[in-house]
Amino acid sequence: MPSAPPPAPADGGRAAAVGLLNLSGLGLGYALVRRPLLTLVCWVATAVLLLVALPADPDGVPSLALALYAALLLAAAVHGAAVGLRTRLRWPPRTLVALALGVLLLAVPAGGAVLYDGARDEATEQMLLDRLDGADHLVEAASEQPFDKAEPDYRRALKAYDALATDHAGSRAAARVPDRLHDFYTTVGASYERRRYCDAVPALKYLRTVPRTVDRERLGSLAHWPDDRLATSLYSCASDGLTSGDAEWPGLFGDLLTTFPQSEQAAKVEPAVKSAVGKAVKEVDGDEPCTAVSRLEGLSAQITDLPGEKAGVGQALAKDADRAGRGADEGAYDCGVDQYKDKDFDAALDSMNDFVKNNKHHKNRARAQKIAIAAEVAQTVPAAGKRLPTTASGGSISVTVKNDSPDDITVLYTGPVTGSFTLKGCGSCSEYDWGSTLSPGFEPCGKSGRDYPQRTISLPVGTTYFVHKSRSDATTTTPSSDTAKLRPGYVYTECAYTTRGLGTGTGTGA
Known part of the structure; x- marks a missing residue:
C-alpha cells in the first residue's frame, strides 16, 4: 500500500477556500486539510494578539504586534492555499460551500476590529472622564485653602478643562465641561458669597483673567461673571479699610476707579471718602486729637493719590484731600494742647510750631506761639x-x-x-x-x-x-x-x- 493517499487533482477554488478560511485567524483552512499543528499555531497567534489587545486601551494595539499578526495571517493564507491546491477537504464536500464559508468567516476579524474600536473608544471616554474627575478633585481640594496657595491648583484644573473641551470636543467629558466651568467659577469666587470681600478680591481678579486662556465663546456669560462681584468686593473691602485705618484701602479704591469707573460701586467712593474726612475732622475736638490729626494727614496724602479722573470724581476728591490737609493743619493746635497737658513737651513744641507755620491768620495762632515758648521752657524746667x-x-x-x-x-x-x-x-x-x-x-x-x-x-x-x-x-x-x-x-x-x-x-x- 502507498504511504499516503495520492494527491488530489489541482483545484484553484479549493485553494482559495483554504486561504480565505485561514485569513479568519482561526486556522480553519488548515483544519479542513488535516494540518492540526498549523491550526494550533494559528490559534496561539490569535490568543496572543487577544492577550495583548484586551482589555482595550485608548492607545490601541501596539503597531508591531499588529504587523506581526497580519504577516502571520497572510503567510497562513498563502501557505494554506498552496496546501489546499492538491489536498482534498475533510469537510465540506463541495468547494463552493468552503469558499462561501471562508468569505463568511472573514467577518470574524472584521467584526472583531469593529468591536475593538468601540471598546477602544469607550476606554478613551473613560480616560477622559478620569481626567475630568482629576480636575474636579483639584478644584475641591483647592477650595479648602487660601486663594494664594490654591491658585496653582486652580490653574491646573482650568487647563485640564480647556484641554478636554478643545482637544476632545465630541467626548462625553467635553460635554460636561460647561457645567464644570460654572462650578469652577462659583468655587473660586465662594468668598464673595460668604461676604468675605477682602478674600474675594484676588480670587475674582484671577477669574477675570480666565478668558485669556479659555475661549470666550466657551465661557459664555461666565466671561463677565466676576465683574460686578469684583467691583462690590473692591468697594466693600476698601470701605472697611477706610473706616478701620487699614493702609490698603487706597489701592483697592484705585483699582475700582480705574477698572470699573462707570460702575455703581465707583460712584460711592467719593462720598465714602468725604464722610471719613468729616468724621476725622470732628474727632479733632474729641479725646484723642493727635490721633485724629495723624488720621487727617494720612487721608490727605492717600486721597491725593486716588485716580478719580476716569470716574469723573477727580475734582471732588481733590477737595476732600484739601479739607483733610487743612483739618490736620488746624488740628495741630488741639493736638499740641493735649500733648502739653500730658507733659509731652517735645511733641507739643513740634505741633505748635507746625500750627504757627501753616496757619498764618488763625485765631489761635498767638496762643499757639505762647504754648510753643512754654513747652520749650518746660523741656529744661519741667x-x-x-x-x-x-x-x-x-x-x-x-x-x-x-x-x-x-x-x-x-x-x-x-x-x-x-x-x-x-x-x-x-x-x-x-x-x-x-x-x-x-x-x-x-x-x-x-x-x-x-x-x-x-x-x-x-x-x-x-x-x-x-x-x-x-x-x-x-x-x-x-x-x-x-x-x-x-x-x-x-x-x-x-x-x-x-x-x-x-x-x-x-x-x-x-
Whole structure:
C-alpha cells in the first residue's frame, strides 16, 4: 500500500477556500486539510494578539504586534492555499460551500476590529472622564485653602478643562465641561458669597483673567461673571479699610476707579471718602486729637493719590484731600494742647510750631506761639509746664535781662505771662571758666562801665521760669534756666553768661 493517499487533482477554488478560511485567524483552512499543528499555531497567534489587545486601551494595539499578526495571517493564507491546491477537504464536500464559508468567516476579524474600536473608544471616554474627575478633585481640594496657595491648583484644573473641551470636543467629558466651568467659577469666587470681600478680591481678579486662556465663546456669560462681584468686593473691602485705618484701602479704591469707573460701586467712593474726612475732622475736638490729626494727614496724602479722573470724581476728591490737609493743619493746635497737658513737651513744641507755620491768620495762632515758648521752657524746667499759658502780657514788676556772653542768646520765659526775645552778644565779653563761677565773689554782669546788651520787661507777681539759649552753636551748648519768684516792691536783674570747663553752655544769675 502507498504511504499516503495520492494527491488530489489541482483545484484553484479549493485553494482559495483554504486561504480565505485561514485569513479568519482561526486556522480553519488548515483544519479542513488535516494540518492540526498549523491550526494550533494559528490559534496561539490569535490568543496572543487577544492577550495583548484586551482589555482595550485608548492607545490601541501596539503597531508591531499588529504587523506581526497580519504577516502571520497572510503567510497562513498563502501557505494554506498552496496546501489546499492538491489536498482534498475533510469537510465540506463541495468547494463552493468552503469558499462561501471562508468569505463568511472573514467577518470574524472584521467584526472583531469593529468591536475593538468601540471598546477602544469607550476606554478613551473613560480616560477622559478620569481626567475630568482629576480636575474636579483639584478644584475641591483647592477650595479648602487660601486663594494664594490654591491658585496653582486652580490653574491646573482650568487647563485640564480647556484641554478636554478643545482637544476632545465630541467626548462625553467635553460635554460636561460647561457645567464644570460654572462650578469652577462659583468655587473660586465662594468668598464673595460668604461676604468675605477682602478674600474675594484676588480670587475674582484671577477669574477675570480666565478668558485669556479659555475661549470666550466657551465661557459664555461666565466671561463677565466676576465683574460686578469684583467691583462690590473692591468697594466693600476698601470701605472697611477706610473706616478701620487699614493702609490698603487706597489701592483697592484705585483699582475700582480705574477698572470699573462707570460702575455703581465707583460712584460711592467719593462720598465714602468725604464722610471719613468729616468724621476725622470732628474727632479733632474729641479725646484723642493727635490721633485724629495723624488720621487727617494720612487721608490727605492717600486721597491725593486716588485716580478719580476716569470716574469723573477727580475734582471732588481733590477737595476732600484739601479739607483733610487743612483739618490736620488746624488740628495741630488741639493736638499740641493735649500733648502739653500730658507733659509731652517735645511733641507739643513740634505741633505748635507746625500750627504757627501753616496757619498764618488763625485765631489761635498767638496762643499757639505762647504754648510753643512754654513747652520749650518746660523741656529744661519741667515745673514750668504745670499750667497751660495764656495770651496775657505785661505786669507791675520790672525785670532787666543782660547778656554777659559773647554769643547771641534767646531768652524764653513763662509763668503768669509768656514770651521770648533775643539779645545780641556782648562784644567785649568772654566765656567764664567753670571753676571761677564757684568763687564767692563771682558776679557776672558786674563790670562797671561795660555796656551789656539788655532788655527790660514787665512781669506780674508770681513765679516766672527763664531759659537762656545760645544762638551761635546750638549743637555744643546747653541752655540754662532760672526760676524767679517775683514780689511787689522789687526790681529784678537777670544775667546771662557762658561757661566752659566741665561743659559749655549758658548760665544765669539773678
